[in-house]
Amino acid sequence: xxxVTQSSRYLVKRTGEKVFLECVQDMDHENMxxxxxxxxxxxxxxxxxxxxxxxxxxxxxxxxxxxxxxxERFSLILESASTNQTSMYLxxxxxxxxxxxxxxxxxxxLTVV
Amino acid sequence: xxxGEEDPQALSIQEGxxxxxxxxxxxxxxxxxxxxxxxxxxxVHLILIRSNEREKHSGRLRVTLDTSKxxxxxxxxxxxxxxxxxxxxxxxxxxxxAGSYQLTFGKGTKLSVIP
Numbered sequence: 001x002x003x004v005t006q007s008s009r010y011l012v013k014r015t016g017e018k019v020f021l022e023c024v025q026d027m028d029h030e031n032m033x034x035x036x037x038x039x040x041x042x043x044x045x046x047x048x049x050x051x052x053x054x055x056x057x058x059x060x061x062x063x064x065x066x067x068x069x070x071x072e073r074f075s076l077i078l079e080s081a082s083t084n085q086t087s088m089y090l091x092x093x094x095x096x097x098x099x100x101x102x103x104x105x106x107x108x109x110l111t112v113v
Numbered sequence: 114x115x116x117g118e119e120d121p122q123a124l125s126i127q128e129g130x131x132x133x134x135x136x137x138x139x140x141x142x143x144x145x146x147x148x149x150x151x152x153x154x155x156x157v158h159l160i161l162i163r164s165n166e167r168e169k170h171s172g173r174l175r176v177t178l179d180t181s182k183x184x185x186x187x188x189x190x191x192x193x194x195x196x197x198x199x200x201x202x203x204x205x206x207x208x209x210x211a212g213s214y215q216l217t218f219g220k221g222t223k224l225s226v227i228p
Contacts, residue, residue: 004155045215058215059217090156100205101158103158104156106155109153
């Protein structure tokens with residue numbers, strides 16, 4: 001059974017903290033994605049990666065960075081967490097060729113206080 | 114910017130009725146996919162339709178694609194209470210510079226099926 005696993009289901013952090021959200025996939029997929037989901041705004045792409053050490057900015061990269069040192073792991077980093085980064089964060093992976101179906105993790109609900 | 118826009122934002126129907134959701138997008142695509150999300154969970158892939166296809170079926174799901182109008186629709190027939198969820202369309206277009214695919218989602222349609 002294919003799996004995308006996010007390290008935490010719920011997370012509470014303080015303003016100014018450095019926050020790491022980890023995502024691991026076991027399907028040998030080339031592509032990995034980080035989205036944030038907010039009510040009324042749907043899913044917005046933060047960053048994606050198409051290979052190890054490769055990354056591309058999505059629609060809302062400000063305040064975030066990513067790391068992909070190994071193919072199976074894609075980390076989202078909030079350098080200095082702020083309250084407007086309180087959100088649901090979703091990680092996904094997909095192959096680079098057909099079929100391009102994406103598999104999602106269960107999500108991390110991050111609250112910054 | 115977000116590629117897909119679903120319509121309506123919310124839909125409430127009785128069990129047994131059909132549910133139709135629409136998606137419009139802005140630029141050319143390779144494929145269009147539909148996903149489902151149960152409350153507070155990750156998304157699950159439902160069906161993919163390629164840009165050269167017009168219609169596709171999977172069980173109680175029927176998807177149409179009109180590339181000239183840049184729109185797609187998802188029809189769920191004979192709905193059940195268990196179909197209550199949010200539904201998203203997603204488009205993928207080649208990312209010019211890297212050759213990879215950027216998967217972009219819309220805001221979703223929240224479907225409520227009343228028993």
